[in-house]
Amino acid sequence: MLFDELNLIEPILKALQTEGYTQPTPIQEQSIPTILQSKDLLGCAQTGTGKTAAFAIPMLQLLHNPHANAKGPKTPIRALVLTPTRELAIQIEESFKAYGRNLPLRHLVIFGGVGQKAQTDALHRGVDILVATPGRLLDLMTQGFVNLRDIEIFVLDEADRMLDMGFIHDVKKVIAKLPTKRQTLFFSATMPTEIQKLANTILTNPTKVEVTPVSSTAEKIQQSIYFVEKNNKKDLLIHLLQDKSIETALVFTRTKHGADRVVKELLKVKIKAEAIHGNKSQNARQRALTNFKSKETRVLVATDIAARGIDVDELAYVINYELPNIPETYVHRIGRTGRAGLSGTAFSFCDAEEREFLADIEKLIAIKIPVAEDNPYAMSWQGLMAKAASPAKSKSGRGGSAGRSGGGRSGGPRGGNGGQRSQDREPNLSGAKRAPKPARRA
Known part of the structure; x- marks a missing residue:
């Protein structure tokens, strides 16, 4: 219809x-x-x-x-x-x-x-x-x-x-x-x-x-999580994109400013990238999407709102440069790949301030996302927890208090116990290789 x-x-x-x-x-x-x-x-x-x-x-x-x-x-x-x-x-x-x-x-x-x-x-x-x-x-x-x-x-x-x-x-x-x-x-x-x-x-x-249920759409997509400090994310992204088999990738950020910043860093190292977000005109957004579909642009960096109209038939890779603070949004993002029976891969970066977002996501999809081992900027889960507990850090990433004003979420989506679950994670960061890439498409 x-x-x-x-x-x-x-x-x-x-x-x-x-x-x-x-x-x-x-x-x-x-x-x-x-x-x-x-x-x-x-x-x-x-x-x-x-x-x-x-x-x-x-x-x-x-x-x-x-x-x-x-x-x-x-x-x-x-x-x-x-x-x-x-x-x-x-x-x-x-x-x-x-x-x-x-x-x-x-x-x-x-x-x-x-x-x-x-x-x-x-x-x-x-x-x-x-x-x-x-x-x-x-x-x-x-x-x-x-x-x-x-x-x-x-x-x-x-x-x-x-x-x-x-x-x-x-x-x-x-x-x-x-x-x-x-x-x-x-x-x-x-x-x-x-x-x-x-x-x-x-x-x-x-x-x-x-x-x-939205969580079922995540089951057919090969997912992995990269634990990394926030200031190393751009280097990790560039490292991943050095793999020439990643012909195109859709990269998600939480903010318009963040999307523009990622594009700027990629262009510095000669990786053709464009941003698509609410501050772009409709013509500019459409032009960027057309360039991405034709593979003239290798990387499209998008915010969640702007990405709603993105429908690329054979998109193999989605990269969550920043984890979303609404777990269903994660499923919606990675669902851009793995369509029509094709394989798809989703890489996600997680820094200290995003550990609760990850716990919420895993709770929704009922899957413990495998830790990617091919990570030259790896940070242990214990390190992330210690960094997050530092007095210099805040939990403002969740969007403020979830009190009567409705101004955000506090803790997990079903009662705030996701944070405890995340503390139990102890990934083994040595020895294993990154999961195999999806089959090339005709």
Whole structure:
């Protein structure tokens, strides 16, 4: 099935074409028609399955009509997406921006850990679609900046993580302020008893949609982890790329600045590389992707948001220069390779500040990622732990406190025990060779 078979309006189809999307994922194919019929939906799906687009695309279409858009200069909030962390909130708002680029709808993301003035100013100007974390939303509701009486569509995203992070009571307070007559879209990776009860309470005759767990996609890809100090990562990357059998590689960083910095270092040693991220124009991003697909550019360095439209049929190598702080993102990244039955390889660099990210990733995929032995910059796990415990180091890499403001994650994704698990790792850093490379492709 193609997106143009889902009865989507032309402005959205044009936006999807600009992003490079033609085929919906299974959850998008199942969810979009149901949501367009204004029905409630219960989605059992994790981040990385395409669920954000599964609700964002039909929501944009439902909210875009002449009658709804003629309510005066200050638009009431008509749709609310509630999500547990600032990282997910930002990603969701980016999706609304991308798919709604040709529509006159206004959207805003609010979360804690930052000043509220820019957010309240935007709310005062009027917002159609609000993406929020529970704590900051309740704070602004209490102060009178947010009124939910005109909500037509409510999305509760990552409901089970809301429960794990202690936000479920805040979520219930928000729900109590919503109008009874509304469309509700409920997403959760798992269905513990309390989440099932909540779903039964707020959904009316929902359509249930389930997709394969995201963790299963990691099983067919050859993975290895490189323990390395942060300031040695660029040298390790160059070392790996000296292997001429790596014809092309997609390299991931967490930030736009980081992507540009990696490209600069590669160009210094005559490795043709380009960056693709949100600060690049659409034309520049498309040009970089075309060069990469034609192998004119050997290395494409990307951020997670920008990489959403990347679909290279025979990509053999993905390199995580920086580990993502959302474990599902790791699976989504490495899933760019090993497609259509072909083999794929994923190398990941882990420094002292990223050890908890690694524990979360391994917990999600239920695999202990093998340690790469061909590493001239190897640092033992004990060394990483000692360096991370140094008073000079901080744990700011996880994005701040996960308190009521919803401003990030603390510990593992299911209760914060991932850190303890990571301390048990003691890789043998001598003797073994790097795992064999995937078969060359025709």
